[in-house]
Amino acid sequence: MxxxxxxxxxxxxxxxxxxxxxxxxxxxxxxxxxxxxxxxxxxxxxxxxxxxxxxxxxxxxxxxxxxxxxxxxxxxxxxxxxxxxxxxxxxxxxxxxxxxxxxxxxxxxxxxxxxxxxxxxxxxxxxxxxxxxxxxxxxxxxxMYGIDFEEFLWGMGISGDMIENLCGYLRSKMIVPEAIHSQMMNYYRQYIAIGGMPEAVQKYIDTKDFRKIDRIQRSLLQGYQYDIAHYATAEEKVKAEKCYLSLAKQLLDKENHKFQYKEVEHGGRAQKYFSSIEWLLRADMVHLCKLVTDVRFDLDDYARDDFFRAYTTDLSLLMAMKDFSLKQHIVENTLFGNSKGGIYECAIADALYKKGYPLYFYKNETTKRKIDVMIQKDGVVVPIEVKSGNTRANSLKSILKMNADIPYGYKFVDGNIGVSDDGIITLPLYMIAFI
Structure with missing residues (x-):
């Protein structure tokens, strides 16, 4: 259970x-x-x-x-x-x-x-x-959201005491021992490939068979498409489904993950499709990460409703929109290019959404600074960068240097814990579940 x-x-x-x-x-x-x-x-x-x-x-x-x-x-x-x-x-x-x-x-x-x-x-x-x-x-x-990574660990038999021990490394900013770290990364990649829909997670616990999980994911996606057909107005049915099914391409196949209406339909425009995004949002089928024009508190004051990224409300649905081989590449850690960065960004956004955070991102065309995700926690802005490797986060470093009221930022990487003098806290990707 x-x-x-x-x-x-x-x-x-x-x-x-x-x-x-x-x-x-x-x-x-x-x-x-x-x-x-x-x-x-x-x-x-x-x-x-x-x-x-x-x-x-x-x-x-x-x-x-x-x-x-x-x-x-x-x-x-x-x-x-x-x-x-x-x-x-x-x-x-x-x-x-x-x-x-x-x-x-x-x-x-x-x-x-x-x-x-x-x-x-x-x-x-x-x-x-x-x-x-x-x-x-x-x-x-x-x-209620889909299962988050901590709940997934419970299902895999990881006890609360073991998770508390893991959180101890986060609080002390000490490097996680390699034996624990590598196993946690394995669990996290499995979780990304499975997603958090309970039926898919339970099937993995019972069988460890990704083919059976794939069938469940696709069945769930069909159910969501049925809901669009059943509940959306006649005017929105086709448009909402097109927007929804474009998400994988929007998030994984492009370097720029901003939602673009031209990816829904050649020549597509906001005037035609924005109401469909609104419908999907009210139906709990998508959640949005909005562009902000400034990094000061309160971020919502600087958010643009017309410039956003749109995510599925669970990774299980995103996986169902792509070929089965994507799950294999995730679990075996053989992803590269835009897909790898896109997958990890989606996983971080998924975790923050399930924690109840409104999500924002920042991009300045003049200075070329950009921050993948921004949240507000304990009354301060927290910038977050997501790296498929452990490369430099120059934009994050610059934002922290120029804004004294932002005390720290996170860099989530396929690597271990580290702290720099410039306020950047480097964490393994799976630690997003515990911040």
């Missing part, structure tokens, strides 16, 4: 006074349903689960009065074997985007505050907008 960090969030939610309904958001197939079901097994005497896609007739429970007593009575008639006792029963409404009245009902569950209610679904950013009365102020949110 894959251990997920989201479970700890749910445990804290249980103990919250006057708790609201919990909305578990996130892209499809990231483990939302599985995690809630395991959580219910461990923390409640019974689970009442309604999947509105699987059980559309259950929408009748929410078709009349939306008083808690009326809804509970409807559930008891529907599930006569369930007692539905406050504090002992978890009510789980899955694929809630299919039943807008159930979305509206969340306000009344929260006001009543007798029953613990968790809801989940895919494309909630698209479908919640159709709710007759959205329960603003009556829900808490948990954003």
């Amino acid at each position: 894959l251990k997920r960090k989201a479970t700890d969030f749910m445990k804290n939610w249980i103990n919250t006074k006057d708790k609201k309904c919990l909305v578990v958001q996130g892209a499809r197939q990231t483990g939302k349903t599985y995690t809630v079901e395991r959580f219910a097994e461990e923390n409640y005497e019974e689970l009442v689960e309604i999947n509105f896609k699987q059980m559309p007739s259950a929408m009748e429970i929410f078709s009349g009065d939306l008083t808690v007593d009326a809804m509970v009575m409807g559930m008891r008639f529907r599930f006569p074997e369930k007692k539905i006792i406050p504090g002992k029963t978890l009510i789980f409404l899955d694929e809630i985007q299919e039943c807008q009245e159930a979305v509206t009902s969340l306000k009344f569950w929260a006001i009543d505050n007798k029953y613990d209610v968790i809801v989940s679904g895919s494309l909630l950013g698209i479908d919640y907008k159709r709710a007759s009365s959205y329960p603003v102020g009556y829900v808490d949110y948990l954003k």
Whole structure:
């Protein structure tokens, strides 16, 4: 059973006074349903689960009065074997985007505050907008992502104590012993090739067969394409799919990873395709890294909405857009050229996205300075360079020298830990999971 960090969030939610309904958001197939079901097994005497896609007739429970007593009575008639006792029963409404009245009902569950209610679904950013009365102020949110590298290590049998020992090298900025470092790089390359979608990770743990993982990745990608066809407006369907399927080429086949509409379609322009990017963003199918025109805090003040990089929300989907041989090259460390740098940049962006950071990048055509990724942490700007080898980071060095309010920057490399006098902290690629 894959251990997920989201479970700890749910445990804290249980103990919250006057708790609201919990909305578990996130892209499809990231483990939302599985995690809630395991959580219910461990923390409640019974689970009442309604999947509105699987059980559309259950929408009748929410078709009349939306008083808690009326809804509970409807559930008891529907599930006569369930007692539905406050504090002992978890009510789980899955694929809630299919039943807008159930979305509206969340306000009344929260006001009543007798029953613990968790809801989940895919494309909630698209479908919640159709709710007759959205329960603003009556829900808490948990954003679930695909499995991150630390969760992957748990699945591979690496204990918390071993990870804490690894983090000790990060805190002390001491070189990681080669035996540990080389094994961690092997794990990290495996993780990049597999991605973080739970089904793919579990298949790797069970079989170590990349052919089977490849089939899962491609099936997941087809599912995302189905969602575009099913949920996007008629005007957006084809455009959104074209934008989505262009991501691998945008990120891995070019030196400049800026999203370019001409890569979607010959002569493509923002006027035609920008709304499709917006749709994919709301649907949790992409996340963006925006260009900033300055490196000062607050970066969002200097961000350009029209100049960005677009990433898949999990590496599993990116892998499915490329030939099987890419996974082999990643695992065997035989990548070179733009693909190698592009893959590592995507992996770093993926890790930061799963930590909840808004992402930015910097490029100055006049000075030729550029920073691969920038985040804000503890009230300061943190510039990050990603190197496929361990080459110099001249732009990073220059940025640190010219901006006294930026105390340090990271250089992530296919190498070991190092610290320089100019504020650059060099870290192995896998350490992104622990900063």
